[in-house]
Structures are given as structure tokens and as C-alpha cells.
Amino acid sequence: xxxxxxxxxxxxxxxxxxxxxxxxxxxxxxxxxxxxxxxxxxxxxxxxxxxxxxxxxxxxxxxxxxxxxxxxxxxxxxxxx
Amino acid sequence: xxxxxxxxxxxxxxxxxxxxxxxxxxxxxxxxxxxxxxxxxxxxxxxxxxxxxxxxxxxxxxxxxxxxxxxxxxxxxxxxxxxxxxxxxxxxxxxxxxxxxxxxxxxxxxxxxxxxxxxxxxxxxxxxxxxxxxxxxxxxxxxxxxxxxxxxxxxxxxxxxxxxxxxxxxxxxxxxxxxxxxxxxxxxxxxxxxxxxxxxxxxxxxxxxxxxxxxxxxx
Numbered sequence: 001x002x003x004x005x006x007x008x009x010x011x012x013x014x015x016x017x018x019x020x021x022x023x024x025x026x027x028x029x030x031x032x033x034x035x036x037x038x039x040x041x042x043x044x045x046x047x048x049x050x051x052x053x054x055x056x057x058x059x060x061x062x063x064x065x066x067x068x069x070x071x072x073x074x075x076x077x078x079x080x081x
Numbered sequence: 082x083x084x085x086x087x088x089x090x091x092x093x094x095x096x097x098x099x100x101x102x103x104x105x106x107x108x109x110x111x112x113x114x115x116x117x118x119x120x121x122x123x124x125x126x127x128x129x130x131x132x133x134x135x136x137x138x139x140x141x142x143x144x145x146x147x148x149x150x151x152x153x154x155x156x157x158x159x160x161x162x163x164x165x166x167x168x169x170x171x172x173x174x175x176x177x178x179x180x181x182x183x184x185x186x187x188x189x190x191x192x193x194x195x196x197x198x199x200x201x202x203x204x205x206x207x208x209x210x211x212x213x214x215x216x217x218x219x220x221x222x223x224x225x226x227x228x229x230x231x232x233x234x235x236x237x238x239x240x241x242x243x244x245x246x247x248x249x250x251x252x253x254x255x256x257x258x259x260x261x262x263x264x265x266x267x268x269x270x271x272x273x274x275x276x277x278x279x280x281x282x283x284x285x286x287x288x289x290x291x292x293x294x295x296x297x298x299x300x
Contacts, residue, residue: 009184013184013229014184014185014187014227014229014254015185016185016186016187016188016189017185017189020189040138065138065142065143065146066138068139068142068175068182070181070182070229070230070231071182071184071229
């Protein structure tokens, strides 16, 4: 069982990295792209746990360590391999 | 008076701070490895700058869970003076001792330069010997020093006189030009600029020394 976690800046938080990447894409000619945001993707594996337990552990990990609730939001999915 | 300097893997301003307290001010000071589980008989706790845990995940996020941080939090809640500089400020914010967040500088660059600070509040053990509005010259060296908080939090910091220092010319995009803040009880200070690197005139400025002197002499 694995968790796939996506962390990004909340709307309204300055994301200079995303802005810079967006400018680079635009200067390459990709005019249709805008509002680029750069975040984090984290994957973690579990020992024998139920899906509900994996969800609980992932949510707790996100709240306590993996994201900063002041500036970042997270979402995740649990994948059963 | 005995000071403790917390050392994490990746701390790199610990020896500068030690030098200021031991050699310049001739006071007792110990390095405390982050795995230590107790902090007793210290009057001043300093969380130094550097790149604890390589800034992995977010600056300060992993150091916050080192065993010693429970002790730092306990001491701070008892009223002992705690000061975090640069990465130390980031760690104190991650640990919840100070509000807000420190995010990437608005121009994405690592900034290493001399700047001018203004003393915004003299109502603390760290700043009571200054004059309000006094200019202090010292360096900054950070990539994630852009202070961010909700407007409510920034207003509360302003209303409660918890802003210690502001930038004369904002280098990193910090809300309210904030360079350093206190906790509500005013015994915890976090600041991005480096007073320990401006403690002797041979370094170009000795304006930072007075912050250390103030803590030690007003204890």
C-alpha cells in the first residue's frame, strides 16, 4: 500500500518559483499556459495496514510534518499495489 | 548567566554565536547537541543559523522534531529568553513558538548582503537598550526569509507591539517589512538578520552585539 501526496502553496501565497517557471514557458512560446504553481510530490509505503489506517496515517503525517498549514494545502490518494 | 547554543546537523552559525558570547562578552556558554533530552540551568537559549537537515522539506521543519526542541519549548514557556537567528527563526516558527511562516524570497534568490534594520519595539529584554527607530547594520543570508502570515496575525503582531525589527529596504518581500518578531510573552525573539555576524567592528559592524549584551545584562 502506498500514499501519493501532493502539496502546493495555498492560493494567494506568493509562489516565485511557479511564477518564474511560468515566465520561462511563456518565453518558450507556450502562450496558452498560465498560473504555474510548483509544489511537492511525496510517496510513502506502508507495512500491513488497512486502507483506512493508511489514510489516517497519511493525513496525520501531512498535518504534523509534511505540509505547513499556514501556507500549504495537501491532498493524497492511497494506492493498493 | 549561562547560555546554550543548540546544534543541529547542518547548523553553521553556531560557532559564530559561541564566539560572541564566550570571547567577546566573556560569558559561559555550551553547545547542546540536538539529540540531548534536557536543558537545565540555562538562562539564554540560542537557536543558531545554518541549514539544519539540509533545509529538506521546508527550512526548520525537521529540526523542529529533534528531541531538544521539546526542552526549548518548555524553557520558552517558563519565560527563559530564547532567540532564533535565521534558520533558528525558521525552526522557532515551525515549532509553534512564533507565528507565521517564512517562505521563499520574492525574487527566488539566496540573498547574502548587508542591510539596515530599524528597531520597531524596545519592549523586550532583547531590545530595551535601543531607541525605537534606531538603525542597525548587519548581514542577511537566506533564501526563505519572506515573512508571511494572515492579515489578522500581522495586525495582531503590530497591535501588540510584537514586531522587533523591520527592514529599512525590504529585501525579500516580507509582509510589513518584518525582519524579526517576539512571542506574546516577549521572551522569544526570532529574526532573519545575523547579529552574531555583526558583533565586532572588524566585521564591518558591531550593531548586533547590543542584542546579546541586552539579554545578558538585563537578565
